[in-house]
Amino acid sequence: MSSRTPNATLAPYSGAVGHYTSSKRRDPVKRLWEEPVTRGLLSKALRYVGPLETIRILDVGSGAGEGVNFLLAMEENQSWHSVEGRYRYCGLDLDESLLDTARVLHRRRPEVSFVQADMREYIPDEPYDLYFSSGVPYSHLTPRELTDVLSRIFTAVRRNRTRSVVVVDVLGRYSIEWADRWDRQRWDYTMSFFQGGPKEEAPAPTVPMTFWDAWGLRRVIDEACAQAGRPYEEVSFHDRSIMVGRHTQTREFNPDIPPYRLLVNRLERGDDTVEPMDLRFPYLPTGTAPDRVLNFFDAFQEQWQALLETDFGRLPEGIAASMLACGLRRLEHSMAPGLGVGHSLTALVHLDGREPARNTR
Numbered sequence: 001m002s003s004r005t006p007n008a009t010l011a012p013y014s015g016a017v018g019h020y021t022s023s024k025r026r027d028p029v030k031r032l033w034e035e036p037v038t039r040g041l042l043s044k045a046l047r048y049v050g051p052l053e054t055i056r057i058l059d060v061g062s063g064a065g066e067g068v069n070f071l072l073a074m075e076e077n078q079s080w081h082s083v084e085g086r087y088r089y090c091g092l093d094l095d096e097s098l099l100d101t102a103r104v105l106h107r108r109r110p111e112v113s114f115v116q117a118d119m120r121e122y123i124p125d126e127p128y129d130l131y132f133s134s135g136v137p138y139s140h141l142t143p144r145e146l147t148d149v150l151s152r153i154f155t156a157v158r159r160n161r162t163r164s165v166v167v168v169d170v171l172g173r174y175s176i177e178w179a180d181r182w183d184r185q186r187w188d189y190t191m192s193f194f195q196g197g198p199k200e201e202a203p204a205p206t207v208p209m210t211f212w213d214a215w216g217l218r219r220v221i222d223e224a225c226a227q228a229g230r231p232y233e234e235v236s237f238h239d240r241s242i243m244v245g246r247h248t249q250t251r252e253f254n255p256d257i258p259p260y261r262l263l264v265n266r267l268e269r270g271d272d273t274v275e276p277m278d279l280r281f282p283y284l285p286t287g288t289a290p291d292r293v294l295n296f297f298d299a300f301q302e303q304w305q306a307l308l309e310t311d312f313g314r315l316p317e318g319i320a321a322s323m324l325a326c327g328l329r330r331l332e333h334s335m336a337p338g339l340g341v342g343h344s345l346t347a348l349v350h351l352d353g354r355e356p357a358r359n360t361r
């Protein structure tokens with residue numbers, strides 16, 4: 001496939017290769033709180049498209065090929081029984097340096113390939129069963145651009161007559177990480193978590209990003225479907241990282257919240273010296289979010305606080321910390337309402353592009 005802009009590097013990602021290849025990136029929060037949510041969505045998507053001899057996957061905004069890692073992890077924990085060659089994966093990304101890393105990391109996998117392209121200009125014509133995305137690539141686009149890209153993907157599904165799932169991963173509008181900015185949909189976002197730590201001297205890269213709630217994202221999906229001339233069969237919305245997004249650690253946009261991710265990582269590692277009340281629920285502004293969002297936070301806050309006040313009694317070293325971490329994690333996973341209240345919001349769009357069955361009577 002052709003590459004539209006040779007050697008292109010998306011400025012905010014110029015320092016990201018180190019982040020994506022660092023072993024520190026997979027902290028306990030990522031492994032236990034975040035990745036299971038994405039794997040669950042991937043399972044749901046694969047159940048819808050499968051069983052197929054070969055599942056064709058396009059990872060839109062693939063970066064260093066994180067989608068391959070999800071597929072491998074699902075094979076490993078047997079949530080997806082796969083044999084070699086059961087899927088064909090193509091990662092599409094704008095950033096040449098991340099693609100170079102991806103090609104090195106996955107060089108031994110003949111079923112994996114990468115293409116450099118700007119999704120706003122190029123969506124492949126070939127059929128895909130799954131249009132995956134992770135790490136909020138679609139938030140780089142303006143609402144208009146997102147409608148156009150989705151409309152092109154939905155049109156490809158219709159033209160190729162596939163039964164496909166499109167995973168649309170974006171930043172959540174009503175995350176506690178940026179509570180003072182809930183009234184704005186697009187603003188300059190800092191990629192400070194790409195930096196190595198306090199020794200880093202260069203300023204963190206900034207880029208305009210669009211933040212989404214479920215209502216706004218549904219409108220865009222509806223409009224893209226109308227443009228493509230094909231309604232979806234089903235659409236569902238899912239929140240990820242309500243309390244532990246990476247910016248709860250940097251506190252770049254909301255310095256008033258406790259460093260939840262840091263504290264939860266310590267709890268998950270069995271550190272009994274964490275004081276539960278340091279994880280108290282933050283003050284949130286009212287008036288800039290819909291009632292359903294505020295009602296969710298009210299109910300969630302009550303249960304979160306109750307867990308922090310639980311007396312675990314006398315337990316061996318590290319066990320109370322792990323139990324508290326497990327309780328908080330289960331609470332987040334079970335209560336996530338799919339409204340855009342987490343670091344990211346993911347829509348799963350089920351499309352059946354095949355001809356309607358003929359009436360044989």
Ligand SMILES: C[S@@+](CC[C@H](N)C(=O)[O-])C[C@H]1O[C@@H](n2cnc3c(N)ncnc32)[C@H](O)[C@@H]1O
Nearest residue numbers: 061062063066093094095118119134135137140
């Ligand atoms: C935060 S990264 C996520 C990478 C990967 N999916 C992951 O989960 O780690 C977002 C990716 O979107 C890519 N991206 C942003 N705008 C794009 C565009 N217009 N076309 C293609 N890729 C784009 C960036 O280069 C970057 O690799």
